[in-house]
Amino acid sequence: MEHQYISAYVKHNQFDSEQNQTIQNNKPFTTDKLHYNKEQDYCICPMEQHMENKGTYSKITSTGFIQTVTKYQAKNCSICPLNGT
Numbered sequence: 001m002e003h004q005y006i007s008a009y010v011k012h013n014q015f016d017s018e019q020n021q022t023i024q025n026n027k028p029f030t031t032d033k034l035h036y037n038k039e040q041d042y043c044i045c046p047m048e049q050h051m052e053n054k055g056t057y058s059k060i061t062s063t064g065f066i067q068t069v070t071k072y073q074a075k076n077c078s079i080c081p082l083n084g085t
Contacts, residue, residue, distance in 0.1 A: 028082050049074035
């Protein structure tokens with residue numbers, strides 16, 4: 001490829017999801033749709049609710065990687081119209 005001056009690209013694991021608006025619109029709580037306050041460690045959800053840090057845990061993905069996940073939750077999630085999406 002170098003000899004023919006062709007640039008090689010490798011797409012990242014979220015490329016297809018980012019390109020597909022249907023997938024993006026059906027997931028209102030993806031990290032790109034949340035405002036994160038780093039100094040006070042909280043998020044603001046799409047319904048403008050304050051989401052507190054509920055803790056961090058580790059899990060192993062299907063490909064064997066260890067992933068650290070931090071859970072954030074608002075106080076009013078049970079009455080939210082987006083709950084369950």
